[in-house]
Amino acid sequence: MLEVRGLHTHFLARGFDNQVRVARALNGVDFTVGEREIVGLVGETGAGKSLTAYSVMGLLKPPAKVVAGQALYNGRDLLALSDDERRKLRGGEIALVVQSPKSSLEPLTTVSQQLVRVHRAHRQVDEAAARVRAVEMLAAVGIPDPERRANAYAHQLSGGMAQRVLMAMALINEPKLLIADEPTTGLDVTVQAQVLDLLRDLVRARGMSALVITHDLGIVAQYCDRIAVMYAGQVVESGGVMDVFARPSHPYTRRLIASTPDSLARRGGRPLGGAANPPNLYALPDGCLYADRCDHAAAQCAVAPRADPVAGTHLVRCHFSRQFALEPMA
Amino acid sequence: MALRIFLIRRLALFVPLLLGILLFTFFLVRIGGQDPVGLIAGPTATTAEIAMIRGQLGLDQPIPTQFWIYLGNVLEGDLGRSWISQKPVLRDVLDRFPITLELLLWGTLIGALVAVPVGLRAAFKHDRLFDIVSRSISLLGFSVPTYFLGLLMLFVFFYLLGWAPPGMGRISLMVTPPPTVTGSYLIDSLLIGNLEGARSALGQLVLPVLCVAIISAAPIAKHTRAIALEVMSSDYVRYADATGLEPSARIRIVLRNSRTPILTFVGTELTGLIGTAALIEYVFAWGGLGQYGLNAIIRGDFSAVQGYVLALALFSLIVFLVIDILVLLLDPRTAETS
């Protein structure tokens, strides 16, 4: 369905000392989202999760730039498409749900007009039919009294309602792949669960695939089939949720899991203990990117590890992954 | 309904504001410790005459009493007499206001009609040649002193090229001015079918209006660009990009959401430009409220200065009110919160 290979994205900035600095934000991201699969992409803020999604969808603006890699969508490389071709896929076959629903809705246009607009941008339907479809979608995402809500403006909606509207917008064109970028950030805990349940049910019912970006391992455990853990612009460990949680084989994943999901969520995705600072993207080490924060770093770590399987599709980017795989979590 | 409540609230806010404005104009002519009586009475006046005038003006009363008298006078429509024109200030202000308004509205209208599209285009062509060139011109426009622009215009178009009439008033001295209906010589001449008068009035209008247009265009272009860029970096435009809307649909979203902030800015500019336009009037001997006010300030005609400043403040209040109403009608968010 979606196969991301060796994705590199850099930020270029010229400093006051006339030196161009490169922030290497993505350093070879690899993962796949299979047919009818829900994949969770986890990591700290700044690990490059959202950037991965925006790179794949062709939504980067300068100074960010994809410098290498492929994003194969049903065999077509999204990164090689023209802007126009990519635009037609966005919102049509690949849809995005974002984390700030209220501000992502246009303030001066009603909900239904925005739904109609998205629908008609991708499908040949007339205004009236699109409007019927828009109200249907609002009903499908569980908005009470959809006929009336259709005429509401963004500022009249609660955060949870706005997130549902965004989901309706994402799903109105029956996309094949849904990318949800921290869909529940900023929502009440009870609303979070409702939104995620709904999201899962809709994806399952429509036979879609989904990529869920989150810093909350609990969400991944509960809603996803597969997981990909990101650190410093790389996927350091990926595999089936069961496999990874049962045998986390990268020291970073192990640290993530060890800090309870509860506390992780409370930290709002801020970096975990140990070295307090996130990796310096301007001066990444040559070897393993995690080495300077790793308790188990050794001489070999000066050489960059490859993502090797520990079992089946469970891939880990660490020289000692096999040892970790056998070692139970403390 | 919402509009009515809004208006009542807004007008209620005007009361303390007006009081503050009157307090300001009252003290404005008293901060310098200059004695208006000397100017009114003239250099040959005797001490007794000065004391008499002082008594007539109420200047022998304590300050709070003076303010109370001033307040009462203003409410009765008595803004005092101008010693330059020897007429009631209210009369002068009302007579000259339309003359200034003609210059201001044409100038700002033309300025905005050029600057808003330029600013929008600059935002869409961000950091490209058009943007860089238009920003540079706008910076230059920001930096040219108003009166110097007027002088340059006269030098080039009157002295060098001979295209424009000399900057002396609103209609040629050879032409009989039309009877006053709207106060605009151009419109009034057209109303009575006096084409010669209309031509002359139009000729006199061109350069001053052009000056106001240029002076107003620079900030309008700059802020329009900034507003559109702000909208373009908003979450909802980014999300519109993510839903694969056509470029034309994206442009429409940006335009729709830039509309009210641009309108608000142009309106706010109008209240500042009425001050700037005074300098244009001064250079072109336009004879409107602005020139009247500047002359009053220069020559120390205190009642006229008070009346002028008061008139400008009232003009601003009215413009702000009109903008607020327009925004209320255009933006569903404000309608709800007010």
Add this chain to the structure above:
Amino acid sequence: MTQAVQDAPVVVGRSVRPSVLDYIVGFAKRSPTATIGLVLIGFFALLAIFAPWLMPYDPVAVNVNEILQAPSAKHWFGTDNNGMDVLSRVIYGARYAFGIAVPAVFLGLTIGVPIGLYTGYRGGLIDEVVMRVMDALRVFPSIILSLAVVAAAGPSLFNVVVVIGVLDAALFVRIVRAEVLALRSSNFVESGVALGNPLWRILFIHLLPNAIQGAMAQSAVRGAWAVRISATLAFLGIGIQPPTPEWGAMIRVGAESIVNGQWWVGIFPGVALILMVLGLNMLGDGLQDLLDPRRKSGAR
């Protein structure tokens, strides 16, 4: 997605120390606008400092034999209706421009920044009153306000500086207050309060360095405004009077002869005035863009 960059601390990833030249070129590339502005201001600053050595003639020496001479090898910018050398007067005028703009903006910052810090941090009644007064000030066009107040207060150079400074202060209050409101609940302020720092320390040690940036960028723009307003006053004959070699006063003198074709009397000081104001505006504009990179680059 600026997060990824913001999160990464900016560290020079190489061993060679950049030279001063690197910094100059780097600054020029980051903001050509600010750089051109600085060059213009620097040029006039040099004129102002070295005026006595640069002026070919005494700027106020009347010469009845050389009245209204067109530009020539002897008088590059010609002479005015007193026979005074326009070039010398333009050069000397730079002193008046700086002499008014610098103290006026300094006064504005001195009054405005502390008030903005205090009202933004404390809020409450004082904040409310100050903001209402600011709102009320908006109804007066600033140019007329300053003209009227200076004329009423007595047209001295000192009054010009004070009036411009006070009007600037109102603007700085707004800017600083807005910054403080955004910073008030941030970690470093809260920890500063928790550690029992006195109010002045919170305001001036913790908040000031973070809240002052916008005001500093705006200072250049306000300087431009101060130069303009003071020249306008002189042009109208309020304040500095001819034959003082001040640009606005020189334009006033030149206005009489410009429509007779003796353009040099008014045009040269006018061009100097434009370039000086342009330099300050460009510096201010460039600095604002540097402080707000989002607006400049439109990057995510």
